[in-house]
Amino acid sequence: MSEILLTPGPTPLPDYVREALARPIIHHRTDAYRAIFRRVAVGLPRLFHTAAPVFTLTGSGTAAMEAAVVNLLSPGEEAIVLLGGKFAERWQHLCEAYHIRAVTVPVAYGEAVDPAQVEETLTRYPAAKVILATLTETSTGVVHDLEALGRIARAQDRILVADAISGLGADACRTDAWGVDVVVAASQKGLMLPPGLGFLSVNERAWKCVERSRSPRYYNDLRLYREAAAGDDAPFTSAIPLVIALDLVLAKLNEEGIEQVWQRTATLAASVRAGAARLGLSVFARRPSNALTAIAVPEAKRVVEAMHAQGVRVAAGQGEMAGKILRIAHMGHITDSDVQAGLKALGQALAQVTTGAQA
Amino acid sequence: MSEILLTPGPTPLPDYVREALARPIIHHRTDAYRAIFRRVAVGLPRLFHTAAPVFTLTGSGTAAMEAAVVNLLSPGEEAIVLLGGKFAERWQHLCEAYHIRAVTVPVAYGEAVDPAQVEETLTRYPAAKVILATLTETSTGVVHDLEALGRIARAQDRILVADAISGLGADACRTDAWGVDVVVAASQKGLMLPPGLGFLSVNERAWKCVERSRSPRYYNDLRLYREAAAGDDAPFTSAIPLVIALDLVLAKLNEEGIEQVWQRTATLAASVRAGAARLGLSVFARRPSNALTAIAVPEAKRVVEAMHAQGVRVAAGQGEMAGKILRIAHMGHITDSDVQAGLKALGQALAQVTTGAQA
16 A cells, blocks of 8 residues: 655655656657646746746755745845745845845744734835745645735835745645745645746836846856747756646646636535544645645654554644644545545554653 | 657656656645655766766756856856857756856867867866866767866866766766766666756866855855755755656666676667668767767668658757757667667668668
8 A cells, every 4th residue: 555645745646647757758859758848837937826937946845945046136135035934035045045135034933924023124125025935834724915016016016936846736826916926836846746846927017137146157047048949948958757747737627627626626625624623633824825734742752653543644843843743635536535534544653642741 | 559769868768767746746745755866966976987976957958057157166166168069058058047257179070079179168268166067968979088178177176067867877977996086977878767857976176166256146055955964855846757757767777786887778779870880871079978869871861751741759959959960869768679679670761861862
């Protein structure tokens, strides 16, 4: 029996994805591949809820975050970084690496960004043209209020960048309507693919920054991607099987409709939260994501191990969350029967660990 | 019937690789995955013919080339770039992007680097500590004399970096014995995997440069990779299925023995060159690679298309080679029966195009 995978990335692969990955490989400078590339170029913006182009990089989500930083910001500039978890902190590390001054807005783990605090920070730092935010913080299960952030960013004429690596295709992200200028995503979460592709939607406002940025870049240089995309190609050899499988995923998700995907995921999330409450457990996030639920659990590490012994893989806490929470994903190809099995295993594991502790 | 793929990347996937790619995905922060990671960390250096560690990046070969540049060189420094083809020129573009002055050694397309000329250039540029070279130039089918270059680099105390993206696992590359300090490779050539992984072997001499480099970097920062590798992990989410398949490929190749793999590939290469001669065609490269053969062909673009109509995919010329050559790969999983079918299709295509031209 293969295990039930409820980790917030990688998420389980549908059979049609696995079948696509196993096909004989095809060459990428061919009409057949260019046709796939063209369909993906149409399908991705629909999923990203934007009219802007979405660029696909061969790399992990961090590569796409780095691409956002180096294409939008120059050494010596300031950026507003909204904190609140391990992955938000990655924005800060990227800024430091590229000599960009990160003006941080601190947020307690488990809390969502306070839009009023962001507004006040923007007023104090008028030179910081770019806001580096997070849609869904994977380390805490918080979904931030990107709609409010978008309103504030537009009012003060800033560029809003959202790491939606864990949120895309799970938590609602109305990119254009909310005024999010750049959305970063990756393949191994809501997109139901293995890790290996990073994505960025970049609208015309943000593109002006791309043209102005003096940060050194080559592999991540979006100007090369835009130029190559005009010929239905990527500037560097693509991860071909992933792009072929992405084409199939986009067809499925866009056929269902992204709004419907969000709704389906929300229902699953509600079911997990209700299950946790039935077990007497509380949800860690004050503004919980629909992509994953972080649950405060005593002896979390041992509970995660006991669940694994029952064939269910969930994620432990990371960094300062280690031992305090566990995280159950409910996005992508994860079904209601998967999460019910997860909740059952959680209940049994808790009983086991509690009994064990008493023995 | 699926087509016979004789392109110099991607190369055909063995069935066991396709089967591995199609497995249910597993989480990467698990004992099962760490065991794979450890085996790969042992298997890669054997294939690279080095005692140095080999780092695996999620990205294409160009990402690994960029990692070599930013980890070894700082803005304002000089590097010696050995030219001779489209991919050697990528070293130059990377240097330009990162504000490193590229001192180029020009080499005519189809020719190999002249070691005496390199020696003379090194003497003239004593401050250029790093030489950016190529083992196998994919655009011309030339294999350069890395052994001679290694001797010269050591004699003048320089760091020698070789792009072996197309050569590794095909053309002989005695990394340690020849004094090659950094070898860059990728998954989709001799390693018989889809594109999506880049590799760098980095010896202790080169590691001193990594510690000294002031180039900005994060996703490609080898210090993060070395730190994570100590815990059998990567700093960023790996392309899990590719690493699992890599583990199987390394077991196969190392069981055969890398010297034997080189010998087998050399035999296949000789067979292709003999076949070209029988058709009255000449090999374009003066120092031909065993990974691929570039053949000078009249009306090359039409010949490539006519071969494809017969179910054989070879590569046309790139850049200034367009229309002048075609390129047949004979590395990785490509067999003698594949290349014989390729040669037969080439003969028929030539006859067809010549007749068509006369009609």
